[in-house]
Amino acid sequence: MAFPIRSLDEISASVRGAIRQYLPGTDASLMQNVLRVIGKVVTLLSHTYELRQQWIFKQLFLTTATSPAIIRLHAAEYRILQKPASAAAGAVTGTAQAHATYPAGVRFVSAGVTYVTTAGFTANAVGQFTASVQAESAGAATNRDAAAELLLADPALYPTLPTVVAVGAGGLGGGADIESIEDLRARGLKRKASPPQGGTLPDYENWALEVPGVVSAWAANFANGIGTVGVWILFDGRPNGIPEAGDLAAVDAYIENLRLVRAGYFTVAPVAKPVDLTIALSPDTSANRTAVTDALTTFFDATLQDTRLRPGLPDDPFTLPLAWISEVISTVPGETGHVLTVPATGPVFQPGELPVLGAISWS
Numbered sequence: 262m263a264f265p266i267r268s269l270d271e272i273s274a275s276v277r278g279a280i281r282q283y284l285p286g287t288d289a290s291l292m293q294n295v296l297r298v299i300g301k302v303v304t305l306l307s308h309t310y311e312l313r314q315q316w317i318f319k320q321l322f323l324t325t326a327t328s329p330a331i332i333r334l335h336a337a338e339y340r341i342l343q344k345p346a347s348a349a350a351g352a353v354t355g356t357a358q359a360h361a362t363y364p365a366g367v368r369f370v371s372a373g374v375t376y377v378t379t380a381g382f383t384a385n386a387v388g389q390f391t392a393s394v395q396a397e398s399a400g401a402a403t404n405r406d407a408a409a410e411l412l413l414a415d416p417a418l419y420p421t422l423p424t425v426v427a428v429g430a431g432g433l434g435g436g437a438d439i440e441s442i443e444d445l446r447a448r449g450l451k452r453k454a455s456p457p458q459g460g461t462l463p464d465y466e467n468w469a470l471e472v473p474g475v476v477s478a479w480a481a482n483f484a485n486g487i488g489t490v491g492v493w494i495l496f497d498g499r500p501n502g503i504p505e506a507g508d509l510a511a512v513d514a515y516i517e518n519l520r521l522v523r524a525g526y527f528t529v530a531p532v533a534k535p536v537d538l539t540i541a542l543s544p545d546t547s548a549n550r551t552a553v554t555d556a557l558t559t560f561f562d563a564t565l566q567d568t569r570l571r572p573g574l575p576d577d578p579f580t581l582p583l584a585w586i587s588e589v590i591s592t593v594p595g596e597t598g599h600v601l602t603v604p605a606t607g608p609v610f611q612p613g614e615l616p617v618l619g620a621i622s623w624s
Contacts, residue, residue, distance in 0.1 A: 264314060264315045264318035264319070266308075266315055267308075267311060269304060269305075272304045272307050272308055272311075273300065273304045276289070276300045276303050276304050277289040280299075280300060284296070323335040323446060323449050323450060323453070324450065326446075329442045332442055332449070335449055336445050336446070336448065336449035336452075339449060339452050339453065341445070341448055341449050341452055343439065343440050343442075344437070344439070344440035344444075344445075344471065344472075344473040344474075345399070345439055346399035346400050346437060346438050346439045346473065347399055347435055347436055347437045347473035347474065347511075348395055348396040348398065348399045348403055348435070348436055349395070349396045349403035349404045349433040349435050349436030349507065350393070350395040350396070350434070350507065351393075351405075351428065351432055351434060351435075351507045352391050352392065352393050352394065352428075353369065353376075353392055353394050353411055353426040353427060353428055353429060354389070354390065354391050354392075354426060354427050354428075354429055355390060355392075355422070355423045355425070355426035355427065356384075356389050356390070356423055357384045357388050357390055357421050357422050357423060358384060358388060359384055359386055360383065360384060360385075360386065361383070361421050362383045362384075363381060363382055363383070363384075363390075363392070363419060363422065364378075364381050365377075366378060367392070367419060367422070368397075369394065369411035369412060369414055369426060370411065370412045370414045371405060371409065371410070371412065372402075374396055374397075374398060374402065374403050375396070375397045375398070375414060376395065376396050376397065376411060376433070377394060377395060377397055378392045378393060379393045379395050380392075380393055391429065392426075394411075394433070396436060399436065399438075400437070400438050401436055401437055401438050401497060401498035403433070403436035404433055404434055404435075404436040404498065404505070404507070404508075405433040406428065406432050406505070407429065407430050407431065407432045407505075407506075408427055408428060409427070409433075410425050410426070410427055410428075411425070411426050411427075411428065412424060412425060413426070431505065431506035432505040432506055433507055434496075434504070434505040434506065434508040434509075434510065434511065435473070435474065435507055435508055435510070435511035436474065436498075437473035437474025437496075437498070438474075438497065438498070440473070443566060444476065448470050448471075451470070455467070459521065460520060460521040462480040462481065462482070465478070465480035465490055465492050465516065465526075466479065466492065468515065468519050469492050469494050469515075469516065469528070471515065472512050472515050474497050474498070474508065475494050475495070475497075475508075475512060476495050476497050476502065476564045476566075477495040477563060477564060477571075478492050478493070478494045478495075479492065479493045479571055479572060480492045481493075481574040481575045481576075481577065481612075483575045483576065484575055485525060488525065489525040489526065489527065490520075490525075490526050490527070491526075491527045491528075491529050491575070492512070492526075492527070492528050492529065493529045493530070493531050493572045493613065493615075494508075494509075494528060494530070495531070495563055495564050495615075496508045497564060501533050501615070501617045502531075502562075502563055502564040502615075503530055503531060503532075503533055503615070504530045505530075508530075509528045509530060512528040513528045516528070529613060531572040531613055531615035532613050532614050532615065533615055534608075534610055534614040534615060534616060534617065535617055535618065535619030535620070536561070536581065536608055536616050536618060536619050537603060537604070537619035537622070538557070538586070538603060538604070538618075538619065538620075539601070539602045539603035539621075539624055540553065540590065540599055540601055540602070540621065540622070540623055540624070541599060541600040541602065541623070541624045542590075542599050542623060543597050543598040543599060544597065545623065546595075548595065549593065549596055550623060552593045552594065552595060552596075553590055553593050553599075553621075554621060556589050556590070556593050557586070557589055557590070557618055557621070558618055560585070560586070560589045560618075561616065561617055561618035563616075563617075570615070570616055572612075572613055572614060573610040573611045573612045573613060573614050574612055575612045577612075578609050578610060578612070579610045579614075579616070580608070580609050581607050581608050581609075581610070581616050582607050583604065583606070583607050603622070
């Protein structure tokens with residue numbers, strides 16, 4: 262449904278007709294006539310007015326709204342608020358003085374980001390310790406992979422602490438940038454299409470999407486046995502969207518406070534399964550190869566809102582049609598033909614497997 266806008270010619274003809282109707286004996290179409298000038302001015306004003314009406318009409322619907330403030334208002338009517346930026350959290354490990362106790366508030370630094378211990382911690386008999394830390398700033402840039410190194414911010418205050426500590430096995434996760442307006446719109450539309458029903462699979466997906474950084478979620482029953490629910494998520498800023506342990510922990514903690522009692526719930530990271538391609542491209546030029554690679558990279562980005570990809574789910578494997586891949590290649594400007602020889606059939610992805618772009622060979 263759209264709000265139609267008349268062209269300037271259509272509005273001009275209507276204005277000239279109105280002048281003839283209400284000013285008998287005049288003709289606004291004659292050159293060197295003040296009514297012609299007045300008609301042009303009224304036409305431009307009417308066109309501007311209709312453009313404004315069209316803009317207002319678009320703001321009435323979440324699908325077509327263009328104003329960020331109005332999109333936020335549409336979503337807020339369903340208690341869906343734009344997700345703020347969040348700080349990464351996790352644990353660090355190191356070796357200090359045996360049996361020494363340290364307070365909360367110890368700061369570490371990595372690439373300009375400071376992390377502070379959130380609780381006191383004590384080294385064991387051989388000096389090893391594990392401390393919970395959280396970034397003092399927010400954003401995806403605060404995430405750190407497992408085994409990354411953090412520097413002690415002020416060694417003079419804690420001379421018995423090591424100057425370098427390592428990020429724990431789970432990494433520092435959960436850090437995310439502020440939610441984009443388009444992601445907020447997508448969550449609002451999903452909520453309108455699947456209202457809460459007391460713990461259905463769409464409820465789990467919507468809960469997961471409320472966590473900062475989560476961009477996609479798929480829920481399925483029997484994830485780990487009878488009566489269990491699993492939610493496979495993709496996280497912004499991670500390679501191929503595959504979340505780290507810290508990201509999963511943030512989603513687990515959030516959903517545990519919302520879900521109904523049942524046998525078990527699991528937040529699961531999809532396993533990337535590369536799809537290798539062999540393409541005979543025509544014309545086979547360096548520019549066309551680059552353009553096709555860029556298009557396929559975008560297609561295999563499952564974190565995008567309009568993606569058609571998903572992981573395989575329990576009792577619901579995902580088959581990637583070769584026609585989708587050929588469609589992407591065919592839409593590249595400059596391509597006149599191609600033959601996709603590998604894979605020979607549409608690859609099938611078992612529960613938990615997510616298709617990602619593998620190696621591209623040109624034949």
